[in-house]
Amino acid sequence: MSPWHLSRRRLFGLAGAGAALAGAGAAAGYGLSGAPAADGVVAFRGEHQAGIVTPAQDRLHFVALDLTSTDRAAVADLLRRWTAAAERMTTGRETAVGGAIPANRYAAPADTGEALGLPAASLTLTFGVGPGFFDKLGIADRRPPQLAGFPRFQGDRLDPARSGGDLCIQACADDPQVAVHAVRNLVRDGFGVTEVRWSQLGFGRTSSTSTGQATPRNLFGFKDGTNNLKAEEPDLLAQHVWVGDEGPDWLRGGSYLVARRIRMHIETWDRSGLDEQEQIIGRDKGEGAPLTGTGEFDLADLTATGPSGPVIPDDSHIRLASAEANGGARMLRRGYNFVDGTDGRGHLDAGLFFVAFVRDPLTQYVPMQRRLARSDALSEYLEHNGSAVFAVPPGLAEGDDHWGRALLA
Amino acid sequence: MSPWHLSRRRLFGLAGAGAALAGAGAAAGYGLSGAPAADGVVAFRGEHQAGIVTPAQDRLHFVALDLTSTDRAAVADLLRRWTAAAERMTTGRETAVGGAIPANRYAAPADTGEALGLPAASLTLTFGVGPGFFDKLGIADRRPPQLAGFPRFQGDRLDPARSGGDLCIQACADDPQVAVHAVRNLVRDGFGVTEVRWSQLGFGRTSSTSTGQATPRNLFGFKDGTNNLKAEEPDLLAQHVWVGDEGPDWLRGGSYLVARRIRMHIETWDRSGLDEQEQIIGRDKGEGAPLTGTGEFDLADLTATGPSGPVIPDDSHIRLASAEANGGARMLRRGYNFVDGTDGRGHLDAGLFFVAFVRDPLTQYVPMQRRLARSDALSEYLEHNGSAVFAVPPGLAEGDDHWGRALLA
Numbered sequence: 001m002s003p004w005h006l007s008r009r010r011l012f013g014l015a016g017a018g019a020a021l022a023g024a025g026a027a028a029g030y031g032l033s034g035a036p037a038a039d040g041v042v043a044f045r046g047e048h049q050a051g052i053v054t055p056a057q058d059r060l061h062f063v064a065l066d067l068t069s070t071d072r073a074a075v076a077d078l079l080r081r082w083t084a085a086a087e088r089m090t091t092g093r094e095t096a097v098g099g100a101i102p103a104n105r106y107a108a109p110a111d112t113g114e115a116l117g118l119p120a121a122s123l124t125l126t127f128g129v130g131p132g133f134f135d136k137l138g139i140a141d142r143r144p145p146q147l148a149g150f151p152r153f154q155g156d157r158l159d160p161a162r163s164g165g166d167l168c169i170q171a172c173a174d175d176p177q178v179a180v181h182a183v184r185n186l187v188r189d190g191f192g193v194t195e196v197r198w199s200q201l202g203f204g205r206t207s208s209t210s211t212g213q214a215t216p217r218n219l220f221g222f223k224d225g226t227n228n229l230k231a232e233e234p235d236l237l238a239q240h241v242w243v244g245d246e247g248p249d250w251l252r253g254g255s256y257l258v259a260r261r262i263r264m265h266i267e268t269w270d271r272s273g274l275d276e277q278e279q280i281i282g283r284d285k286g287e288g289a290p291l292t293g294t295g296e297f298d299l300a301d302l303t304a305t306g307p308s309g310p311v312i313p314d315d316s317h318i319r320l321a322s323a324e325a326n327g328g329a330r331m332l333r334r335g336y337n338f339v340d341g342t343d344g345r346g347h348l349d350a351g352l353f354f355v356a357f358v359r360d361p362l363t364q365y366v367p368m369q370r371r372l373a374r375s376d377a378l379s380e381y382l383e384h385n386g387s388a389v390f391a392v393p394p395g396l397a398e399g400d401d402h403w404g405r406a407l408l409a
Numbered sequence: 410m411s412p413w414h415l416s417r418r419r420l421f422g423l424a425g426a427g428a429a430l431a432g433a434g435a436a437a438g439y440g441l442s443g444a445p446a447a448d449g450v451v452a453f454r455g456e457h458q459a460g461i462v463t464p465a466q467d468r469l470h471f472v473a474l475d476l477t478s479t480d481r482a483a484v485a486d487l488l489r490r491w492t493a494a495a496e497r498m499t500t501g502r503e504t505a506v507g508g509a510i511p512a513n514r515y516a517a518p519a520d521t522g523e524a525l526g527l528p529a530a531s532l533t534l535t536f537g538v539g540p541g542f543f544d545k546l547g548i549a550d551r552r553p554p555q556l557a558g559f560p561r562f563q564g565d566r567l568d569p570a571r572s573g574g575d576l577c578i579q580a581c582a583d584d585p586q587v588a589v590h591a592v593r594n595l596v597r598d599g600f601g602v603t604e605v606r607w608s609q610l611g612f613g614r615t616s617s618t619s620t621g622q623a624t625p626r627n628l629f630g631f632k633d634g635t636n637n638l639k640a641e642e643p644d645l646l647a648q649h650v651w652v653g654d655e656g657p658d659w660l661r662g663g664s665y666l667v668a669r670r671i672r673m674h675i676e677t678w679d680r681s682g683l684d685e686q687e688q689i690i691g692r693d694k695g696e697g698a699p700l701t702g703t704g705e706f707d708l709a710d711l712t713a714t715g716p717s718g719p720v721i722p723d724d725s726h727i728r729l730a731s732a733e734a735n736g737g738a739r740m741l742r743r744g745y746n747f748v749d750g751t752d753g754r755g756h757l758d759a760g761l762f763f764v765a766f767v768r769d770p771l772t773q774y775v776p777m778q779r780r781l782a783r784s785d786a787l788s789e790y791l792e793h794n795g796s797a798v799f800a801v802p803p804g805l806a807e808g809d810d811h812w813g814r815a816l817l818a
Contacts (some may be wrong), residue, residue, distance in 0.1 A: 059585075059612075061748065063757075100630060101695045105684040112679055113630025113694060114613075114746075117623075161753060176585075177613035177626075180748050184628075184757060188679055195755030201610070201748055203468075204523075204586035214526075217586075219593075221509060221522025270521055270597055275514040285522055286510045337523075339470065339589050339610055340749065344570065346604030348472075348593060 040122045040174060044090045046395040047253055048242065049403070051124035052332065052357050053231040056209045057172040060202035060336040061179040062259065062353065063187060064165025064388055065194040067136045072408055075137060078193045079127075079402035082169075082186055086125040089115075089182045112188070115181035123178050125186070126170040127403055128257050128390030133166040142407065144248055146256060146360050147391045153373040153384065162261050162386030165197045170257070170355070172334075176201065198386065200261065202336025202353045209334060215288060215296065219264050219337050219350055220381070222281050223288030226296055227318075229332040240330045240364065241357050250406035253394030255357040258331075258365045261338075261386030264351040269381045280377040282316030290318065315377040321368060329364040331356040351382075361389050449531045449583060453499045455804040456662055457651065458812070460533035461741065461766050462640040465618045466581040469611035469745040470588040471668065471762065472596060473574025473797055474603040476545045481817055484546060487602045488536075488811040491578075491595055495534040498524075498591045521597065524590035532587050534595070535579040536812055537666050537799030542575040551816065553657055555665060555769050556800045562782040562793065571670050571795030574606045579666070579764070581743075585610065607795065609670065611745025611762045618743060624697060624705065628673050628746050628759055629790070631690050632697030635705055636727075638741040649739045649773065650766050659815035662803030664766040667740075667774045670747075670795030673760040678790045689786040691725030699727065724786040730777060738773040740765040760791075770798050 042050045069075065088099075099111030134143035149164075169186055171179040180201075187196055206218045207225020211232050218224040229236050238244070243251045269277070278284050282291055282300065290300035292311050302319055304311040312319050323330050334357065339350040358364040373379055393403040451459045478484065497508075508520030543552035558573075578595055580588040589610075596605055615627045616634020620641050627633040638645050647653070652660045678686070687693050691700055691709065699709035701720050711728055713720040721728050732739050743766065748759040767773040782788055802812040 066755075068755075102683055105687075106682045108680050109630070109683050109686075109694070111630075112628075112675070114626045114628050116626060116630065116695070161751075175613075177746065180612070180628075180746070180759070184675065184759070187757065188676070191676075196751045196757060197755075199748070199750050199757060201750075203589070204584075217523045217525060219521075219523050219589075221518070221520075221525065266521070266593065267597070267600075271517050273515045274511055274518050277518075278514075285518070286525070337586065337589070339593075339608070341608050341610075342570075342605045346475075346477075346606075348596065348605060348608060350589075350593070 041091055041120045042122050042124050044087045044125075044396075045398060045400075048395045049126045049254070049392060050090065050395070051126035051170055051172050052241070052255060052334070052392070053209055053237060054124055055122075055213060055231070056205040056207065056334055057122050057124070057174050058203065058205055059173055059176040059179050060205075060353070061171045061176065061183045061199065062202070062355070063169050063171075063183050063199040064130070064197045064259075065167045065169070065187070065190060066197045067133065067166045067193065068195050069193045070136050070138070072137050072139075074193050076402070076404060076408050078190055079404040079408075081189050082127070083396065083400075083402040085186060085189060086127075086182070089185070090120060090123045090125055112181065112185055115178055118175060118178055118181075121173040121175040121178040123171065123173040123182055125182055126172075126257075126392060128168045128170075128392040129404070129407070130165045130167065130388060130390050132164070136166060137408070139408075142248065142250075144251065144391065146247075146362050147389060148362065150361075150366060150387060150389065151370070153369050155373050155379055155382075156384050156387070158387050159385050162198045164388050165390070167194060168257065168259070168388070168390045176203070200338060200353050200386075201340075202338050204337040206335045206337060206352055207333040209332065218352055219266055220269055220277070220281070222277075222283060222285055223296060224335075225333050226283075226288055227322075229330055236330065237332070240359055241332045243359055246360075250393055251391055255332075255359065255392045256361045257390045257392050258354070258356045258358060258361050259386070259388045259390075260354040260384050262352045262354050263349065263383040263385055265381045265383070266350055267347055279313055280316060282312045282318035313377070315375055317372070317376050317378045320371050320376045325371065326364075326368045329368060331358050331364055331368075357392070450500055450529045451531050451533050453496045453534075453805075454807060454809075457804045458535045458663070458801060459499065459804070460535035460579055460581050461650070461664060461743070461801070462618055462646060463533055464531075464622060464640070465614040465616065465743055466531050466533070466583050467612065467614055468582055468585040468588050469614075469762070470580045470585065470592045470608065471611070471764070472578050472580075472592050472608040473539070473606045473668075474576045474578070474596070474599060475606045476542065476575045476602065477604050478602045479545050479547070480602075481546050481548075483602050485811070485813060485817050487599055488813040488817075490598050491536070492805065492811040494595060494598060495536075495591070498594070499529060499532045499534055521590065521594055524587055527584060527587055527590075530582040530584040530587040532580065532582040532591055534591055535581075535666075535801060537577045537579075537801040538813070538816070539574045539576065539797060539799050541573070545575060546817070548817075551657065551659075553660065553800065555656075555771050556798065557771065559770075559775060559796060559798065560779070562778050564782050564788055564791075565793050565796070567796050568794050571607045573797050574799070576603060577666065577668070577797070577799045585612070609747060609762050609795075610749075611747050613746040615744040615746060615761055616742040618741065627761055628675055629678055629686070629690070631686075631692060631694055632705060633744075634742050635692075635697055638739055645739065646741070649768055650741045652768055655769075659802060660800055664741075664768065664801045665770045666799045666801050667763070667765045667767060667770050668795070668797045668799075669763040669793050671761045671763050672758065672792040672794055674790045674792070675759055676756055688722050689725060691721045691727035722786070724784055726781070726785050726787045729780050729785045734780065735773075735777045738777060740767050740773055740777075766801070
C-alpha cells in the first residue's frame with residue numbers, strides 16, 4: 001500500500017464528521033504526489049517532510065521552542081502527539097470538530113477551534129531539532145558536527161530572545177489563521193515539556209520552490225529567489241538539500257534549516273536611486289534580469305565587463321551569493337517578508353525572515369554568509385538580529401509514529 | 410458625472426502602462442457601487458471612506474503616526490500627497506510601474522516596488538486624526554468633544570508605545586503584501602511631517618460587515634461579530650456609525666474609529682472546559698448560536714431562565730455587550746486577530762486587535778467598555794494593552810484633493 005493511501009476508515013471518519021466540516025471536501029483530494037491537491041491538502045507523509053520542496057505557501061508561522069524537560073520518554077511522547085496532531089491538521093482534519101467540541105462538555109476542548117470550518121489551506125508542518133536538544137536529553141554524542149552554532153558574522157547584532165531553540169516548527173499555509181492555529185495547538189500540546197522561545201509570522205514568500213510559481217518580491221522591491229533550487233530538480237536537491245550517507249541514520253533524507261531574522265533598513269534603501277539599487281543587487285528591478293541580460297531567467301554573465309569594470313559589480317549581491325563565488329554551493333530558500341510593528345524610533349520593523357534548507361550548513365551557509373557580511377554592498381541595508389539552525393529529520397512512512405524515533409532510540 | 414466615474418483618461422493611462430501591470434485588469438472593473446468589483450478593486454471615492462462598511466478584507470496593516478511638524482501647510486500638503494497615492498494604490502495603480510521604475514535611473518523610485526505585479530487585492534485605505542492633531546496644529550477649538558482620550562477602564566494595562574497617535578491609516582486588503590506596501594509608501598511620504606508611533610498587522614477578520622460574508626472566528630475559537638452592523642442596514646448605520654448634524658462640518662458623514670489591542674490569555678482559556686467557555690461567551694462554540702437558540706442568527710433571549718438562573722448568564726459577554734444592556738448602542742466592528750511573536754515568558758503574544766466605528770465613542774464605546782471591564786466573565790482572559798481613538802472624515806467626492814481640506818480650512 002502506498003504510504004499516501006487514504007484509508008477507507010479515514011474516509012468513513014470524515015463522512016461521519018458531518019457536512020459542516022469544510023476539511024472533508026479537501027481531504028477527498030489528498031494528493032498522491034506530495035504536491036498540494038487542487039483543494040489545498042499537502043501530503044503529510046513521504047520521503048521528506050512537507051514544507052521543504054513542496055510549493056511555498058504565502059504565509060508562515062515559525063516557532064522555536066526550548067525543552068523544559070530532560071526526560072527523554074516525555075519528549076518522545078510529545079513528538080508522538082505532535083505527529084498525530086500535525087497529520088490531523090494538515091490532512092483531512094477529520095477530528096477537528098470532535099476536538100473543538102468534545103462530547104464531554106465539562107472537558108477542555110482538545111482543539112482550540114479557531115480553524116473550525118476553514119479548509120486545510122495547504123498547511124505543512126515541518127519539525128526540527130536544535131543543538132540544545134542533544135545536550136538536554138543527554139545524547140550529545142548523537143549531535144552531528146554540522147549542527148553547531150554559527151560563528152559570529154561581521155555586523156551581526158543577534159538578539160538571544162530571537163535566536164536558537166531546542167526545537168522548531170515551521171507552519172506554512174495559504175491562510176495565516178490555519179498556520180497560527182496549528183502552531184498554537186502544538187505549543188499547547190507541549191506544555192510541561194517545551195515552552196516558546198521565539199516565534200515569527202511571515203507573509204509574501206520570498207522565493208519559489210517549484211517552476212510553476214512566479215517569483216515574488218522582497219521588501220526591497222526586487223524579485224527574490226529567481227535562482228532558487230526547485231522541486232523539479234531532484235539531482236540538485238540530492239546534492240545540495242538532502243542529507244546523504246555522510247549524516248547519521250536518523251537524518252538521512254532530511255536536511256538542515258537555517259533561519260535568520262534580517263531587519264531591512266527600508267527607509268535608507270528607499271532613498272537610494274534606482275541605478276544604485278540595481279548595482280547593489282546585480283539585477284534590474286522591473287524584470288529581475290541580471291544586469292548582463294534581459295529576461296529574469298537569463299544566466300548572469302559574471303565575466304562581462306563594461307567601461308567601468310564588471311557589469312555585475314564585484315560587491316553586488318547576486319555575484320557574492322552565486323554558486324560560482326561559493327565553490328558551487330547552493331541552497332533551497334524558503335523565506336518570508338515580515339513587518340513586526342515598529343522599532344520604537346519612528347520606523348517600521350520590517351525585513352526578511354530568511355529560511356534556507358541545506359545539506360550542510362557549515363559548507364553551504366557559513367562561507368557564503370561570511371562573504372556576504374564582509375563584502376556585499378547590500379549589507380549596509382541589513383541587520384541580522386536573529387539566528388538559528390535546526391536538523392530536520394526525513395519524512396515519515398506510513399505507520400511511523402514520530403520523526404524522532406530513530407534519533408531517540 | 411458620477412463621482413465614481415472612471416474617466417477615459419485614466420483608462421488610457423492604464424492601457425499605456427503595459428500588459429505587465431496586473432492592476433490594469435483590475436481597474437477595468439472599478440465598481441460603481443462602492444462594493445469591491447469581482448476583480449478586487451474597491452472604489453476610493455464616495456460618500457464615506459472605504460474600509461468602514463465595505464466588505465471586511467482578511468488582512469490588516471494599521472499604523473498610528475505622530476506629527477513631527479506643526480506647520481499646517483506642510484500637513485495639508487502631505488494629506489494631499491497621501492490622497493493621491495492612496496487613490497493610485499487602491500484603484501488601478503496605473504502609475505505603479507512608473508513609480509517603481511523611474512525614467513531617471515539616478516533618482517530614488519517614487520514607489521518602493523514590492524507590490525509590482527500584484528493585483529489591487531481589494532485594498533482600502535482609511536484615514537483618521539487623533540486628539541493631538543488639533544493641539545499640534547493650533548486648532549484645538551476644532552476638536553469635537555467626542556474625540557477625547559478614554560477614561561481608564563478597570564484592568565487596563567495600556568502601553569503608551571501602543572496607544573494614541575495624531576493620525577492613523579488603516580490598510581486592509583486580501584493580500585498582506587499589498588497592505589504593507591501601501592502603509593510603507595504612505596509612511597515614507599510622511600518623512601519630515603510624521604513618524605510612526607505604532608503599527609499592527611492583523612489577519613483573519615473577526616467580524617463581517619456585509620450579509621454575504623461568513624462569520625469568522627477569533628482566537629478563542631468562537632464566531633465573532635454575528636450581530637455586527639452590516640452594510641445592508643443603512644438606517645442603522647446612519648444611527649450608529651455616521652456622524653450627523655451633531656458633529657462639525659468636516660466630520661459629517663464620517664465616523665470615529667476606536668482601536669484597542671487586546672492580548673488574549675489563550676493558554677488559560679484553552680484549559681477551561683467547553684461548557685465554561687460557552688457560559689462565558691453566551692453562545693455555543695460550534696454553531697455560534699446564543700444559548701437560548703440553535704442557529705447562529707437566532708436572536709438571543711436575554712429573559713430566558715433555567716434551573717440555575719438566566720440561560721444567558723448575567724456576566725456573559727454577549728449579554729453585557731448587547732444593545733439591550735447598553736441603552737441601544739451598537740457599533741460596526743472591523744477587528745483582526747494578531748500574533749506578535751512571544752511575550753518573553755514562553756507564551757505567544759496573541760489576541761484581538763479590536764477596531765470599531767461609532768458615531769460617538771463617548772456614548773457608544775465608553776459605557777459598554779466600562780461595563781465589560783467591570784463585569785464581563787471574559788475579562789479575566791483579556792488584557793487591553795493598546796488604545797486609541799481617531800475621527801475619520803467622510804469620503805471624497807470626485808475632485809476633492811484631500812480629506813483634511815474642510816478640517817484645515
